[in-house]
Amino acid sequence: MEHHATALAGSFALSLCVYAIFKTHEPRSPAFLVILLVLLPMAPAILLYWCSPGATTMLSFSALFGVYYSTLLVCPILYRLSRWHPLAAYPGPIACKLTKFHMAFISQRGKQHLYLYSLHQKYGDIVRIGPNEVIIRSSDAIGPLLGSVGLPKGAFWDGRFPPNGVGRSLISVRDSREHSIRRRPWNCAFNSTAIKNYEPLIDARTSELVDVLRKQSGTVNFLQWVQYFTYDIMADFVFGGGTQMMRDGDVDNIWQQIESSQKVSLFLSHVPWLGQLMFRVPSLAQPRKAIMAYAIQVAKARNLRRSTHKDLYYYLFNEAESALRPLTEEEALSDSLLAIGAGADTIAASVSNIFYFLLTNPSAYSRLWDEIDACGDHALSYHKQAGMPYLNAVINESLRLLPAVPSGSIRGTTVETGGQRIGSYYIPPNTTVSIHFYSLHRDPRNFSLPDLFLPERWLPVEDRMSMEPALFSGLDDFIHNPAAFIPFSHGPASCVGKNFAYLEMRMVICKIMVNFSICGAKEFNSSAYEDSVKDLFTMALGSLPVMLSPRS
Numbered sequence: 226m227e228h229h230a231t232a233l234a235g236s237f238a239l240s241l242c243v244y245a246i247f248k249t250h251e252p253r254s255p256a257f258l259v260i261l262l263v264l265l266p267m268a269p270a271i272l273l274y275w276c277s278p279g280a281t282t283m284l285s286f287s288a289l290f291g292v293y294y295s296t297l298l299v300c301p302i303l304y305r306l307s308r309w310h311p312l313a314a315y316p317g318p319i320a321c322k323l324t325k326f327h328m329a330f331i332s333q334r335g336k337q338h339l340y341l342y343s344l345h346q347k348y349g350d351i352v353r354i355g356p357n358e359v360i361i362r363s364s365d366a367i368g369p370l371l372g373s374v375g376l377p378k379g380a381f382w383d384g385r386f387p388p389n390g391v392g393r394s395l396i397s398v399r400d401s402r403e404h405s406i407r408r409r410p411w412n413c414a415f416n417s418t419a420i421k422n423y424e425p426l427i428d429a430r431t432s433e434l435v436d437v438l439r440k441q442s443g444t445v446n447f448l449q450w451v452q453y454f455t456y457d458i459m460a461d462f463v464f465g466g467g468t469q470m471m472r473d474g475d476v477d478n479i480w481q482q483i484e485s486s487q488k489v490s491l492f493l494s495h496v497p498w499l500g501q502l503m504f505r506v507p508s509l510a511q512p513r514k515a516i517m518a519y520a521i522q523v524a525k526a527r528n529l530r531r532s533t534h535k536d537l538y539y540y541l542f543n544e545a546e547s548a549l550r551p552l553t554e555e556e557a558l559s560d561s562l563l564a565i566g567a568g569a570d571t572i573a574a575s576v577s578n579i580f581y582f583l584l585t586n587p588s589a590y591s592r593l594w595d596e597i598d599a600c601g602d603h604a605l606s607y608h609k610q611a612g613m614p615y616l617n618a619v620i621n622e623s624l625r626l627l628p629a630v631p632s633g634s635i636r637g638t639t640v641e642t643g644g645q646r647i648g649s650y651y652i653p654p655n656t657t658v659s660i661h662f663y664s665l666h667r668d669p670r671n672f673s674l675p676d677l678f679l680p681e682r683w684l685p686v687e688d689r690m691s692m693e694p695a696l697f698s699g700l701d702d703f704i705h706n707p708a709a710f711i712p713f714s715h716g717p718a719s720c721v722g723k724n725f726a727y728l729e730m731r732m733v734i735c736k737i738m739v740n741f742s743i744c745g746a747k748e749f750n751s752s753a754y755e756d757s758v759k760d761l762f763t764m765a766l767g768s769l770p771v772m773l774s775p776r777s
Contacts, residue, residue: 236289239265240296248301251498255505266293305356311653317344317353325355329495333488335759338631338663345664351650355495358657360633362664364671364709365648370636370660371715376645377401378718379637379657384493384500392555394563399637404718406550407560410540411721420724422534423462424607427729430458430471431736437471438737438773444746447769448577451733452480455569455576458729463564464527465536483566487761494635494762524558537564564722567763571629572726574764576733579623581754581769582678584745589680592692593619597738604739610731618683620730621710626678628712631663631760634719662711663760671709673700739776746770 243261252258266289304310305322320327331340344352345362353359361370370376382397395411398404413419434454438445453470456479460468470479493500527538538544541557552560583590596615603609610616637657638645644653652658667675672682681689681697682705690697697703713720720726737743748770757767 233289233292235268236266236292237296239268240293241300244297244300247297248304251501253498253501255502258502266290301356310356312353312357312359312656315351315353315359315650316348317359321354322356325358325495328354329492332491332495332761335488335761335765337491338661338758338760341632341661342664342667345661355657357655359650359652360659360661360664361647361650362661362668363648364665364706366650366660367708367711367715369645369647370658371634371711371718373717375716375718376636376638376642376647376658378404379635379659380497381494381635381637381657382497384495384497385490387501387504392559394559396563396567401717407552407556408717408721409549410543410552411537411560414535414537414540415721415725417724419535420728423725424728426461426534427458427732428605430454430461431733433457433471434733435736435740438741439775441773443772444748444770445773447580447743447771448573448766449768451576452569452573454733455573455729456480456565459565459568460523461536462568462725463537463561464523465534465538467523467526483570484759484761484765487763487765491762524561537561568722568726570763570765572729574627574766575620575624575629575726576730577766577769578627578764579619579730579734580737580743580771581751582623582626583619584743584749584771585751586678589619589678592680593734594738597735604735605732607728607732610735611727613731614684614688615680616731616734617727618680620727620734621683622678622680624712625666625672625710626676627758627764628662628666629764630712630714630762631661631764632762633659633662633665634714635659660711665709665711668709669704671704671706673702673704742774742776744772744774746772 243265246261252261302323306319307313318327328337331337341352341354341360344354345360350362351359368375378397378399380399382393382399386393386397395404395407398407431454434450438450441450450471453475456470457468460466475481493503524538524542527536538557538561541552541560542554543551583593593615596613597604600606600609600613635657636659638652638654640654642654644651646652647658665671669675674682679693679696681692682703684692711719713723713726754767754769759765
């Protein structure tokens with residue numbers, strides 16, 4: 226009996242030691258897990274059998290393993306719910322405090338943005354959504370979190386790439402200094418001179434989109450054609466061409482692959498240690514290898530033809546031989562894939578959302594149509610479009626209500642950064658933290674009538690009053706805080722392609738409205754469209770059925 230008690234105490238003590246290890250080191254090695262979860266708990270059982278083989282039973286072994294695993298389970302539960310936890314002062318659901326698997330499963334339904342919005346509505350400006358993670362809804366936190374002296378990227382990104390860090394794309398680089406180096410070729414590719422050179426590229430592809438839409442009859446899934454358009458244009462921008470989705474369709478089923486890979490990546494981002502483990506298993510890492518093989522194939526094709534412009538490939542692969550620290554081939558390939566996937570995905574969703582809001586708000590549609598028509602032959606001038614107030618108001622208002630990255634850019638404190646004060650909140654070391662864009666944009670302290678599509682809010686006071694006198698004259702203190710509008714994030718790690726995106730959106734909107742009258746098809750349902758909106762880090766959508774009537 227004495228040997229049994231000693232073995233049980235040993236099993237309990239070993240479990241406490243292993244819990245202390247897990248508390249400071251996430252399990253990212255299969256060998257590490259096997260030792261701590263299989264071999265160590267066997268030690269007391271072996272010792273017990275050696276000391277009293279005759280008295281040892283299966284029940285004794287079950288008790289030893291039960292003590293070991295139950296201690297490993299109970300200790301983190303007690304600690305994460307206790308007042309000694311560094312985030313104990315911040316409210317949130319108990320399930321979130323206990324494990325990030327809760328958010329990982331929530332994310333798979335695609336309604337993560339609505340869930341986080343509801344948490345802010347219930348708990349306030351700061352909510353604990355993980356054992357060591359909080360989200361913030363406060364414009365005061367934008368600068369300290371995302372600005373020039375803000376925090377580095379968080380552990381969220383570790384679940385998407387192999388543990389050795391090879392092949393990480395720019396968006397996932399957590400070291401701020403390394404991020405600055407990796408961003409330099411992107412800055413060159415998106416400076417004002419380079420963007421000016423992309424105008425013929427955008428003009429040609431938008432004209433092709435108009436030609437393709439003219440050939441359609443009956444109900445048209447507008448979203449699908451915009452997705453084809455944005456993928457083709459990003460392939461032009463990154464690799465100087467190579468795809469013809471508007472001509473051939475999605476023959477490789479790329480868009481479905483994008484959404485399915487997004488769901489898996491998002492799940493693993495919530496539990497990054499699991500992603501790191503999966504990448505160590507060759508069969509589970511195969512999808513990542515397949516994606517890189519596709520990038521290599523496209524890059525080789527780019528090498529065999531001569532690009533008509535300085536594409537992103539030109540800058541990433543240092544064809545000008547001007548980089549202080551050229552990217553490795555794997556880094557450049559990974560960044561190429563990032564540009565195509567993220568650029569096509571976000572712009573397609575944004576353009577589709579803009580037309581959805583126009584179709585459900587006839588007065589806004591009419592005002593935008595009048596503004597474009599009033600420009601006459603200059604309506605398709607990039608310079609003229611940049612100065613169209615209502616066009617830009619429509620784009621901004623759509624991005625405010627449905628930002629292409631609804632849940633924001635995830636950052637984190639580390640041992641090196643130490644604890645940081647973000648706005649009025651103290652964030653302890655080793656804590657993931659983010660500003661929830663969707664909630665920030667719909668906060669009535671930043672925007673009056675926050676859930677209403679109201680492009681007029683972006684216009685000067687006199688214009689807004691003349692367009693909607695009944696609405697605005699009844700609001701004594703209309704709130705409009707552009708500093709809280711960050712659909713492209715903020716600071717040195719914000720979206721480098723913001724100006725390119727605005728250029729592309731303006732042109733495709735103007736060309737379509739110049740050439741077509743648009744109305745919802747009989748299948749169009751505004752509730753169904755909004756229900757189809759999914760937050761998979763970037764936004765995924767269902768369909769937008771419309772009828773197009775060519776204009777003379």
